[in-house]
Amino acid sequence: NLISDIGRGTFSAVTRIGTVDLARNLIKKVDFQMFQQVKYAEILNLAENNITIIETQAFTDLYQAVVNISHNALSTIETGAFVNCNNMTLLDFSHNQLSMISPRAFDENSYAYELQVSHNEFRNFSQIPIQNMTGIQILNVSYNQIESIPKLAFPKLYELHTVDMSHNNLSEIFNAVFQNLFSIRFLNLSYNSLELIKPATFGTIPTVLELNLSHNRLREISRGSLAKLVSCRLIDISYNVLEKLFQIPISLGELNVAHNNISSIKPNTWPTMNALLRLNLSDNQLTDSLQSDSFSSLLTLQALDLSANGLTKPPWEALSTLTSLQYLYLQDNNITELSRSAFGNLPTTFKIDLSRNQLTSVAQRAFNGLQQLLDLSLSGNKLENIPNEAFKGLVALRKLDLSHNFLEKIDNKTNGLLDDCLSLEEVNLSYNKIGFLTKKMFPSNPWIPYRLREIDLSYNEIPVVTHDLTLGAKKVKKLNLSGNYINDVRNNVLGNLTSLEVLDLSHNNLKDLVSRTSEIKFTLPENITELILSNNSLESLPTPNIMSSKYLKLLDVRQNQLTSFEPELVRKIKHEGLAVLFQ
Structure with a gap:
């Protein structure tokens, strides 16, 4: 509304009111005794006004109330502004212009469980009056x-368990300053200017x-300065300039030291420990410095991120001691080839990401020793050819990403690259140079129950x-053939894909789905639910086949040369819920 002034006694007739919402008005100040008679209020919302000052005794006799004065122009809180305001659930001063709050703004009985003073102009932490807030649990002084x-x-x-001091200009923390916080659980000091963590910080x-x-x-963390945080479960020191661990x-x-300048891991860096499950060392300068003892003390490590470290080969010696490793991230390195058994023996590893390296060569049986591998990405490399039996031994592999390479084929006349992947469910071959679909491209054997469910051959x-x-x-x-040069789909090819539910033929050169090179009757897959034909040159649609597709729910024919829309399709839209995208 346009309310600009609230007089004394305004709420005297409704003393038991529960919520007063005055947000998004034009109020300029919280006047003397404005809320004196609303001691039963649970919510007082004054957010998004033009308030610049809170006067003496503006808030009195509140109990477990939420007081929201955020998003104003507040710069002054007078002495005694909050009197006998016990156990305020939330006191929100965020997004204002406060540079100090008088310690006498709150009497000895007034405090909040949660105090929000983020997005203000405080320069001195001592100007935030928490000395009497004995019951405070959450303090946010960020920004x-x-x-x-x-x-x-x-x-x-x-009772204070969460302190957020992120996004300030902190360059110094006095020794042991947090030791008076007997229940502190979560401490956020990110986005500051700290350079050194001293032994007693x-x-x-x-x-x-x-x-x-x-x-x-941060350029240095003194040895032992964090070791005394005996219950700590997660430390994030990413995006600093540390040169050593x-x-x-x-x-x-969990330890995150990504985006630092660490160039080596010295012996005895880690204590022998069973707790560390996730270690992120990405975007450092480790190159090929890792040794057999680099991680030997980490007995239960499950996830290791070594991406963007300048590695030129898989660090199999360092990995050999990680008998519990499940997830290995090696993307964005300079690895050029994978030799036989390139990763040694990692019997519990589920996922390896080698995307965006410089791979040009993968040897036969390169992944020996990875019996439980489920997910493998070789995307974004320079592979032109992968020999048969490169994936020999990957009997559990379910997802394979070979996209964004230079592959022209993945089979020969007798065998296919994927024949050894007995459990493969999803393969991504998009953005390669494959010209023809051949008999051995995808595995087929009447005596082996292959599980391939999703193929991406787009672009x-x-x-x-x-x-x-x-x-x-x-x-x-699910079959994606979009972004190719397809001008003909041989008749009955689609009909023989009896399990197919989603087919994407968009961005091709199709003029007709019915092939002119065959007299065999055209059919659609009997279980098709989504048929995407946009961005082709189609002049007509096989309407009878579409009408007989009882599971079809989406037909996308945008950006074609269609000049008419069959009335039969309108009936299918109306009575069977078919969604047609037509332009």
């Missing part, structure tokens, strides 16, 4: 200009579970779809 956390910044607080804080120091300027708490479950150089596709794709449910 200010605070430069240091001084001695005695925090009184003894027994944190001291012994037995309750911290998560510590975020990311996006600072540091001692970590024995209880740590290759395929001119025609022949019957050879049907040999290995009879169980495929």
Whole structure:
């Protein structure tokens, strides 16, 4: 509304009111005793006004209320503004212009469980009055200009569990300043200007579970400075300039040191530990420095990220001790070839990502020792050819990504590259140079129950779809042939893909779905649910076949040369729920 003034006594007649919502008006100040008579209120919302000042005794006798004064122009809170306001659930001063709050703005009985003062103009942490807020649980002072956390910044607080000081200008933290916080669990100091963590910066804080120091300027973390955080489960020190690792708490479950300048991992860097499950070392400068003892103390590590480290070969010696490793990320390195048994023996590894390397060669049995591998990505490399038996031994592999390479074929006259992948369900061959679909491209054997369900051949150089596709794709449910040069689909090819549910033929050169090279009757897959034919040159549609497709729910024929829309399709839209995209 356009309310600009609230007089004293406005709410005297409705003393038991539960919610007062004055948000998005034109109020300029919270006047003396404005809310004196609403002691039963649960929500007082003054957000998004033009408030610049909160006067003395503006809020009195509140209990467990939410007070929201965010998104104003607040710069002044007078002495005694909050009187006898016990246990405020939330006090939100965020998105204002506060640079200080008088310690006498709150009397000894007034405090909030959650205090939000983010997005203000505080430079000095001591100007935030928490000395009397004995019951505070959450403190958010992010997005200010605070430069240091001084001695005695925090009184003894027994319930404060979350402190967010991110997005400030912090360059100094006084020794052991957080030790008065006896229940602190989550401490966020990210996006500041810290350069050094001294031995006593944190001291012994037995309750911290998560510590975020990311996006600072840290060049050194003193040995042992974090080791005393004995309950810590997650430490994030990514996006700093560290050149060496540091001692970590024995209880740590996840460590993120991505985007630093670490060039080596020295012996005895890690204690012998059973807790660390995830380690992110991506975007550092490790190159090929990893040795057999680099991770030998990490007995239960499950996920290791070594992407963007300048590796030129898989670090199989360093990996050989990781008997519990499940996820290995090696993308964005400079690996050029995979030799036989390139990863050694990793019996529990489920996923390996080698995308965006410089791979030109993959040897036969390159993945020996990876019996449980489920997901393999070789996308974005320079592969022109992969020899048969390269994937020999990958009997559990379900997902294979070979997209964005230079492959022209993946088979020869007698065998196919994928024949050894008995459990393969999804293969991505998009953005290659495959010209023809051949009989051995996809595995087929009457005595082997292959499981291939999804094929992506988009953006290759395929001119025609022949019957050879049907040999290995009879169980495929999703087939993407978009972005090729297809001008003909041989009749009954689609009809023989009896399990097919989703077919994408968009962005090709089709003028007609019914082939002119054969007299065999044209049919659609009996289980088709989505047929995407957009961006072709179709002049007509096989309307009888579409009408008889009882499961078809989506037909996309946008950007074609169609000049009419069959009335039969209108009936199918109306009575059977067919969605047609037509332009």
